[in-house]
Amino acid sequence: MLLDNHGRRISYLRLAVTDKCNLRCFYCMPEEGLEWLSRAELMTYEEMLRACELLVKMGIDKIRITGGEPFVRKDIMQLLTALSKLTGLKELSITTNGVLTAQHVPALKAIGVRSVNLSLDTLDAGRFFAITRRDEFAAVMQTLDELLKHDIEVKINTVVMAGRNTQDIIPLVQLTKELPVSVRFIEEMPFNGDGHDYSGVLWDYVRIFDEIRNVYPDIQKAPDPLYATASNYHVPGHKGGIGIIAAYSRTFCGTCNRVRITPQGTLKNCLYDDGVLNIKDLMRDGKSNTTIVGALYTAFNHREKDGWVAEQKRKDNPDFHESMATIGG
Template structure:
């Protein structure tokens, strides 16, 4: 079992396969997009697979594929199929915006993907267009339908934004009445790629839950799974569940079990740090597997206690300016 310098287990890797995305959500990036990484700057699939195999050998049990949007990268299913076959890996999952996902769902089921996080901030097609700057709502809903049809667990991730989609909180909770989904409301974070000025958190996890209780005062707290980032609830009689993620408040850092690798190979032991170890560069320099492991163990042994400490120690970007697309959602 991998542990960090604070005694926390590390068994979960979030691997971002691309910084590109086919949506332009205003809270993630500017309308014109980002300065996309060149192909040479990206980790190759071979490098990603090697990194995953190495970390599974060290004790990583769960891998989540993220982006950007994973399905905009060509031949992504080849990578997913190879990762799913790694000896010792217990769970492979992914996060997607759903725009291109539906046709891949049968194959995802076939290779053993049991859980998919679907980004969906609103159930209103017009607000979807306003938030994402793209007319893709129908494709996202088709992806949701396909995932449920193939009995893949769905977690719907909705970022709560003041003045943009707070009116969607109750309709999203209502989805759990008839659908076996987990709807998770996420505090807005400052990772917007300088697309707009982040003026501070208006809707924290407490306010979000209070809003839910105005319609569902009978909502009940349920047990949170180990390492859960969400506080989890259930409305009596509903098939699905509700979660609230304190992503900006950072209340779950004490049990954080996850690390990230960005599309360019940067290891982030905390979402709020600025990296420091580039796995891709070490591989391309011919670093042996044993020395790669030593470099990773050294990074894990110098992990910040929480997101606030990690942010305070930032050197490359003293403020938060990246996009989640370049970090990995």
């Protein structure tokens, strides 16, 4: 079992394979996009696989592939197939915006992907365009249909934003009545790549829950899996479930079991830190697996207590505005 300096188990890696995305969600990046990383700055698939092999041997048993948008990167199925064969890996999952995903669903099912997180902030095509700046709503809904048809567990991730999509909270809850999906409402975070002003969360987890309870007063608390970031709920008679993630309030740090690797190979012990180790650089400097594993253990033994401390200790301006696309979801 891999433990950090606070006695928390580390068992979950979020691996970002690219910073590029085919949407331009205003809360993630400016309309013109970002200054994308060059190919040389990105980890190669071989480097990603090597890093994952080492981490799985250390105790990681779940890997989630993120971006950017994973399916923007060429030949992504080759990496996913290789990862699915790692001895000791119990779960391989993906977070996607769904624009390019539908065609890959049968292959995902075939390699054992059992769960996909689908980013979807609204069920209204017009608001989808306003939020993402792209006319791709139909493609995302096709992906949702394909995932359900192939019996892949779907978690819909919805960032709740004042003045943008709060009117979608109830329609998304209604979606769980007939569909076996989990809709997770996420507090907005400051990772917008300087795309817009951010002055703190206006719709926190308490307000989101109150909005739902006003319409569904019989909503019930559901069990939370070990290490869950979401507080889970269920409306009686609904096939699906509801989750609320206090991503900005950071109420779940005490049981955090996850670390991240960015597209350029930076290990992040916390979403809010500025990186603690560059794995890609160690590999390209010719370091042995033993040396890299030692560096990883050292990094894990210096995890901050929570996201607030990690944010305060950033080396750059603490009033930061990274894009989630460069962090890795």
